[in-house]
Amino acid sequence: MAAIGAKTRWALIDIVVVVYALVPVLWIVSLSFKTKETLTDGNFVPRSWTLQNYVDIFNTTVFLRALVNSIGIALIATAIAVVLGTMAAYAIARLDFPGKQALVGVSLLIAMFPQVSLVSPLFEMERGLGLFDTWPGLILPYITFALPLAIYTLSAFFREIPWELEKAAKMDGATPAQAFRRVIAPLAAPGVFTTAILVFIFCWNDFLFAISLTSTEASRTVPAALSFFTGSSQFEDPTGTISAAAVVITVPIILFVLFFQRRIVAGLTSGAVKG
Amino acid sequence: MAEIVLDKVTKRYPDGALAVSDVDIQIADGEFIILVGPSGCGKSTTLNMIAGLEDISAGELRIDGERVNERAPKDRDIAMVFQSYALYPHMSVRENMAFPLRLAKVDKATVTRKVEEAARILDLTQHLDRKPGNLSGGQRQRVAMGRAIVRNPKAFLMDEPLSNLDAKLRVQMRTSVSKLQKRLGTTTVYVTHDQTEAMTLGDRVVVMRGGHVQQIGSPQFLYEQPANLFVAGFIGSPSMNFLPATLENSELHTPLGAIPLTDRVRRLAEAANAPREVIIGLRPEHFEDATLLDDNEKSRGGTFNATVDVLESMGSDKFAYFTVEGETATSAELDELAADAGSADLTDGGAQIITRLSAASQATEGAETTIWFDADKLQMFDPSDGRNLTYTE
Known part of the structure; x- marks a missing residue:
């Protein structure tokens, strides 16, 4: 009886957590399918369904252009951060070099630094350097802030790989190169995937830098572009289209994570050592 | 197939710690040599220096007469079996064993042939396509051996390869390691902290302590003629019994009573210039239940009476444990051995004596028994530096 009681209690807690996390998401999904007339009727399940919002966003160049920017900037930043992070993390996990503690400390410092306080100086610097409103103008700060995350996650993974294998x-x-490529890299792959996903999500979701360091379609990413959405006329409420766009940019992340989930699972190194 | 020579090899870490000091070992072609000692004695460091995984601070390492100090591990043509096996978890057994051959750019047909041959020798044929994660400890150990033998290296280095196996499997694998080495005739350096493995496997055994070689010799020689207190206490199970003694007028005054020196012992002790205070050592098998011996045999040694604390019957023998009143033997070597065995604080009043009596003995726990010992087998040590005063080449 006690076991059943415990199970019910856990089930209840689980449901509360899932509902709490998913209601806002489902609300946005619901909004994106509502017609303009029923948008504010307060029903959780739309009374009349429409795909018009989705058709609308893909008919505007604003959204498509922003999507291209988002994908490009996030992929490039992720690739660079993961490559640099892998090398740094391998060194931190394996080697004893002067300044190692300082490097770890500085990267922790960067991770803790409030990004808001950097926006104005970055804005001035990028305008001075001609990076403002360009892809590199966003890629560079993303790499900076993603690297600590990448180094931390990856060095944890590298530490898990027994040194004796090397x-x-x-x-x-x-x-040494062959040992890294044929033994260490395949074993670190789940770690690299996990880190890549985390970094990608960080870049994909960023709003602060995207809104501050861009001014035109040339480099504006989706989160920033969403805030500039208007209806077809000035007096039209853009809630429906914003919701649809929000759903569209969330779907790739979910697919991405679901697809790589199996690869993220740790424990690939089991069987390497001991009995 | 190679001769390995360590010529005054020394390992000093950057912080100044001396891990291995002036080690001289000459390993003949095809020899099975064991490095043995308590943890921290430098045996693994020595092995890693032969492998090339650690730099040699001073001295020279020669393989087949060529200096190899500066060569990378891959250019030394030596295979190593690690304590943890270090199998590549993402590769199947076949790929694990083929890995060294594929790195050496051996053609595919030869790789397949050699891997299958090694698998047959090690009884791994039906496991070739499994991953290490799905194998038992013994099978993983065999895969690690297979990866070493597959490319016919000049020498095998083994770093406590059996210490992760359970006791029964370890004995079984010990025999197969020995057979395999005989069959392949490859020079092998084997590191262990287990003196039983050292005694049973090696052609010769190197006993190390604190980075120094204590003695090199065949297992039987080390057992019968230990160069010092440390080797005497380390080799043999159960270990040698040590008692403090005073040497006076060709007689030893010990907690077991006065022991007259036999001619052999007296001659050696005089030649070695023995001090007054000594430590005597007697192996458990040099004791016997006095009631089982006739007078003629008894006259060759001494007897003492003591109460049996614990009696362990092994079937073929009986181990009887006694506590002898009086001082216990103390020296730096014995303290270190006790610390290594984890029995440093177990001594409680009096010296503990372990004797191996024949199965016919009627000794019972708690009863007083008369025990005879062979005075001619006695060894005498100098407590100040541990050297064996009765040592003969």
Whole structure:
């Protein structure tokens, strides 16, 4: 009886958490399917369904252009941050070099630094350097703020890989590069995937830099572009289209995570050492 | 197939700690040599220096007469079996064993042939396509061996390869390691902290302590003629019994009573210039239940009476434990051995004596028994530096 009681209690807690997390998301999904007339009727399930909002956003160049910017900027920033992060994390996990503690400390400092306080100086600097409203103008700060995250996650993964595997590879005749490529890298792959997803989500979701460091369609990403959405006339409420756009940019992330979930699962190194 | 020579090899860490000091070992082609000692004695560091995984601070390492100090591990043509096996978890057993060959750019047909041959020797044929994660400890150990033997290296280095196996499997694997080495005839350096493994496997055993070689010799020689207190206490299970003694007028005054020196012992002790205070050592098998011996045999040694604390019957023998009143033998070597065995604070009043009596002995726990010991087998040590005063080449 006690077991059933405990199970029910846990089930209730689980439901509360899931509902709390999902209601706002479902609300936006619901809004995106509502017609203009029923938008404010307060029903959770739309009374009349429409796909007009989705058709509308894909008919505007604003959204499509922003989507291209978002994908491009997030992918490039993720790739660079993960490559740099992998190298830095490998060094931190494996080597003893002077200034190692300082490096870890500084990267922690960057992660803790309030980004808002950097927006104005960055704005001035980027205008001075001609980076304002360009792709590199967003990619650079994204890499800066994603690197600590990448280094931390990846060095945790590298620490999990037994060092003896590398020694064994050396004894088996591998050069350091071969040992990294054929033994360490395949084992670190889940860590690299996890980090890539986290960094990608960070870049994809950023609003602060996107709104402050861009001014035109040339580099404005979706989160920023959404705030500039208007209806077809000035007096029209854009809630429906904003909701639709929000749904559209959330879907790739969800698919991405679901698709790579199996690869993220840890425990790939089981069987390497001990019995 | 190679001869390995360590010529005054030394390892000093950047912080000044001396891990291995002036080690001289000459390993003949095809020899099975064991490095043994308590943890921290430098045996693994020595092995890693032979492998090339650690730099040599001073001295020279020669393989087949060539200096290899500066060569990377991959250019030394040596295979190593790690304590943790260090199998590549993302590769199947076949790929694990083929890895060294593929790095050496051996053609595919040869790789397949060699891997299958090694798998047959190690009885791994039906597991070739499994991942290490799905194998038992013993099977993983065999895969690690397979990865080492597959490319016919000049030498095998083994770093406590059996210490992760359970006791029964360890004995079984010990025999197969020995057979495999005989069959392949490859020079092998084997590190262990287990003196039983050292005694049973090696052609020769190197006993190390605190980065220094204590003694090199065949297992039997080390057992019978330990160079010092440390080797005497480390080799043998149960270990040698040590008692303090005073040497006076060709007689030893010990907690077991006065022991007259036999001719052999007296001659050696005089030649070694023995001090007054010594430590005597007696192996458990040099004791016997006095009631089982005739007078002629008894006259070759001494007897003492003591109460049996614990009696362990092994079937073939009986181990009887006694506590002998009086001082216990103390020296730096013995303290270190006790610390390594984890028995440093177990000594409670009096010296503990372990004896191996024949199965016919009627000794019972708690009863007083007369025990005879062979005075001619006695070894005498100098407490100040631990050297064996009765040592003969």
